[in-house]
Each structure stands twice: as structure tokens, then as C-alpha cells.
Amino acid sequence: MVKAQAQLVGHGISLRLITIEIRDVAQNRLITSLELLSPVNQREPGLTTYRQKRQRIYQAGVHLLELDLRRQCTRPFAQPQLPEVPYCIALTLAQGKTMELWPIDLHQGLTTVPIPLRQ
Template identity: 65%
Template sequence: MPSPFPGMDPYLESYLWPDVHSALANKIRQQLTPLLRPKYTARLEVYLAEDSFPDGEIGILYPDVEVLEAPKRPTAETAPGSTLTITPPKLSLPVPQAVQVRLTTVEIRDTAKNRLVASIDILSPINKREPGLTTYRQKRQRLYQADVHLLELDLLRRGTRPFAQPRLPEVPYCIALTRAQAKQIEIWPVELATTLPVVPVPLQEPDPDVPLDLQAVLNAIYDEAAYDLSLDYDQSPPPPAFSDVDTDWLQKQLKNS
């Protein structure tokens, strides 16, 4: 069963996102490989990132847990040798526990020297808030200094875009391409009601860009993973809340699907 949305499905921005992230990376490699060979390969680079402050994702990306616990009404105590009475605590809070997040990047490498030519990064919530935001921006700078093309797929509404700037339009989703040694970033703003674009994946000069059909990638993984069996479209999509205009469109789209 296909998604009820023509472009990005906002309901995928939930606990399913880790699976969506990995599936997108794998499907992107499948689509690009026939266009790249024999001169280039697409490789999946998997790494672990530590989410030190996962509280904001509780109930969205991570399982909902009880974060507050009322203490068992301890009795007031007087310290030995003192007339002062110790005030019992009003709340007991769990010690923050870091969460290990698995992230997958698609790397385009030349087959002659295994040189990294382009990196396709699918942004996750950890990349869009501190301290992960600063860490990811440092990675962007390293790639730029190494003359590596960077294609960033931001298909999440929450968080701060690492390539954010005042002239960037306010849209739910955004694709950004920073070519090696370029002075400008190419941007594809994506509205809720529009399909995902076909974007270029740059290679080494003088080889031309190869096309990446993002909508075809998303449609394929939605069907293969049977996400429709896990999503409850009778509920509201994950936060942040949509504008009134987008909310009205979303409800009509679901009603007509």
C-alpha cells in the first residue's frame, strides 16, 4: 500500500525513523550503483553516535518511559548531634542515560584510489540539536576542506538545520548540496504537498553529475518495509505542529486517500 502523501510522509518522523534512515541509505546505493560503475562505487559507512540528551525525543524517537517518580514520603530526620531537620526531597529523577544511535552515510568513492568523492548524509535528530549539531557542523567543514561534495537530506521537521541561514525559506523539508570548493550551497526547499526532487550527485571532473530520484527511493522503501502496517494515520503526526494551512491540507489528504 503506498503512502497517502505525494512527497515526504511526516508520520515516518517517529520511532520508525532509525529504520527509515537505514532503508533510505541502502536504497540510495541501489539506485546509484548502476549509474556509477565502473569508475565509482557507493559504500555504506555506518557509525555510532552518542545521544547525550535524549529527553526531547522521548515518546517520539525513543520509547516512552516514566521520567518522574514521586518518592515514598520519607519522614523528616534530624542529624545526630544537630537540631536541624533534613528536608525530604519532593521528587526523584532518573540519572540521564546516553543513547547509542546508529547512523548510515552513503559514500561515493572512485574505484582507482578509493578516494572519497561525495558524501550523502541523511540527517537524524541527533545532527540537528546540541551537542550533535556542533559535531556534525565540524564534519561538514572537514569534508569541505577535503574537497568532498556533500549532499544533505533533511527529511525531519524538528531541530535546527546545520546549513541554516537567514535566507533559507521556512519549509518542512530541505535538500542541500555543497559542491567541493563551491562558494554557494544549492538548495531544494520541499513543501509538504510536493514530491521530493531529483537531485544531482557530483563526481570528479570532468565526469557529469548522476541523478538521484529521492521520491522513487522513498516510495520503494515505504512499500518494501510495509510502513503502512505500523503507522496510525488516525493520530496526529509527530511534533512539531504544522501550520493551520498544512494541517488542513494533511487532513484532506488523509481523508481522500
């Protein structure tokens, strides 16, 4: 049997940034923004753009849940007390001055975290 050679075909790959929004349907008001962090928003120039987006979310009084499942990237949230772990989930409540962090090691599964469904 002769093994066929694979051909490499170049094509543009576009990355889409996906945000999950939890809204109050009656008022069409954003309650919680869930952000799945990607290489685009963890490296420049996307890192600065994403940090600006975070500021707008905070100022709008919206809860922010960030899932950082990327290793070896800059985390957009500055947290010096965070242990050296490959993954992290961060929750900042609307108009909150604190951030809840769930560091996740490679050997443990994802933890259950609260998702704010109302203000």
C-alpha cells in the first residue's frame, strides 16, 4: 500500500473573539459578560484593547467572568497573589472592588463557579 502525501494548502484563518452575554430580557440590559480569553486578547495589541473593554464593562456596572484556559500568556488581570498555575477563572462583580479567583492546576478538573444572573 502506498501512503498518499498530504498537501498543505494555505488559507487565511481568522480568529473570532466570542463573548457570552447574560441579559435582562425585559430591559435588554447586560447583566454578566463571560469572556473566554484567547491568544488575541492576551498579547499586544489585543491585550491593551481587551483591558480597555474590561474597564468599560466595570464602568457599566456589569459582572465579568473571565475564563483563562491558555498557558504561557499574559493574564489581562493583574493579580500578584495568584499562584503559578496554568489556568484561572476570575469573577469581578458589578461595581465590585474585589475579584474572586479560582486558580486551576493541570491535575484538577474545572471547578464550579457562580455566574451572576441578576444585578
